[in-house]
Amino acid sequence: TQLLEQSPQFLSIQEGENLTVYCNSSSVFSSLQWYRQEPGEGPVLLVTVVTGGEVKKLKRLTFQFGDARKDSSLHITAAQPGDTGLYLCAGAGAGGTSYGKLTFGQGTILTVHP
Amino acid sequence: EAQVTQNPRYLITVTGKKLTVTCSQNMNHEYMSWYRQDPGLGLRQIYYSMNVEVTDKGDVPEGYKVSRKEKRNFPLILESPSPNQTSLYFCASSSGTDRWEQYFGPGTRLTVT
Numbered sequence: 001t002q003l004l005e006q007s008p009q010f011l012s013i014q015e016g017e018n019l020t021v022y023c024n025s026s027s028v029f030s031s032l033q034w035y036r037q038e039p040g041e042g043p044v045l046l047v048t049v050v051t052g053g054e055v056k057k058l059k060r061l062t063f064q065f066g067d068a069r070k071d072s073s074l075h076i077t078a079a080q081p082g083d084t085g086l087y088l089c090a091g092a093g094a095g096g097t098s099y100g101k102l103t104f105g106q107g108t109i110l111t112v113h114p
Numbered sequence: 115e116a117q118v119t120q121n122p123r124y125l126i127t128v129t130g131k132k133l134t135v136t137c138s139q140n141m142n143h144e145y146m147s148w149y150r151q152d153p154g155l156g157l158r159q160i161y162y163s164m165n166v167e168v169t170d171k172g173d174v175p176e177g178y179k180v181s182r183k184e185k186r187n188f189p190l191i192l193e194s195p196s197p198n199q200t201s202l203y204f205c206a207s208s209s210g211t212d213r214w215e216q217y218f219g220p221g222t223r224l225t226v227t
Contacts, residue, residue: 001173006156031213042118042204042218043157050213088156092214100164101172102147102214104157 002027002098004091006105013079014113021074021087021108027098029091032065032072037086037107069094079112086110116141118219120205126225127195135190135222137205143217145210146188147172148180150201151221157204163188164210195226 004025011019023032031050035043047056049065049072056063060083062075072089087108093101118139127133139146147162149172159172163182177199179191188207192199202223206216 009154033213033215035216040221042206042220043216045215045217048213048215090157090216100145100162100170100210102149102159102162102216103173104149104159106154106156 002029002091002093002101002103004089004103004105006089006108008108009106010109010111012111012113015080016078017112019076019079019110021089021110022071023073023089023091023105024071025091025103026070027091027103028069028094029103030069030094031092032069033090033092034063034072034074035088035090037088043086043088076110079110081112081114084110084112116217118205118207118217120203120219120222122222123220124223126227128227129196130194133192133195133224135192135203135205135224137188137190137219138186139188139205139207139217140186141207141209141217142185143207143209144185145208145214146182147206147208147216148178148188148190149204149206150174150199151204152201160190160203192224195224197226200224200226 037043148160149157161180
């Protein structure tokens with residue numbers, strides 16, 4: 001079974017602060033996705049990273065895939081109240097018996113106070 | 115509109131009473147999957163399907179069954195529900211390949227008493 005450890009589980013910060021969420025595993029993933037989930041809704045895809053060392057930016061959000069494709073981070077610059085939500089990372093199995101399997105981190109509940 | 119639909123959205127049932135949660139997608143995706151979400155545990159994959167008539171176990175398949183007779187539908191069956199299956203369930207679909215991006219339904223909140 002693949003595991004994806006996501007930290008921190010909770011983040012409560014003031015508007016304008018920066019933050020980083022981490023996802024770590026001992027397993028190699030073929031791709032890693034980040035999702036955001038609002039209460040009462042399904043997760044919505046933010047970004048997918050596929051190549052080791054890849055960095056993607058979405059406005060104030062920066063996503064990085066580790067060189068060995070075992071870990072990833074999400075960095076938010078100058079957080080805003082609208083960033084409040086549950087953030088989830090998910091890794092796709094790289095092959096063999098894990099091909100087709102998706103493993104999710106436990107999630108990070110982010111609260112940004114005005 | 116591209117979407118994944120689930121029904122019902124809310125369900126309260128009793129232990130042992132068989133139930134089915136339906137899932138349908140209109141994106142012609144080959145890959146479909148079921149997850150359960152519990153506080154502090156994130157989403158855990160129950161079953162997934164790479165294509166019609168091809169299904170495989172995820173990390174928590176015990177107590178669940180699935181079938182994939184048509185590309186668009188992937189129902190989740192609980193033949194004898196128990197209280198530990200009380201959870202929030204999500205169906206998702208994906209075009210697969212190397213990106214595996216999941217498009218989720220709105221969720222089904224199941225309570226088993």
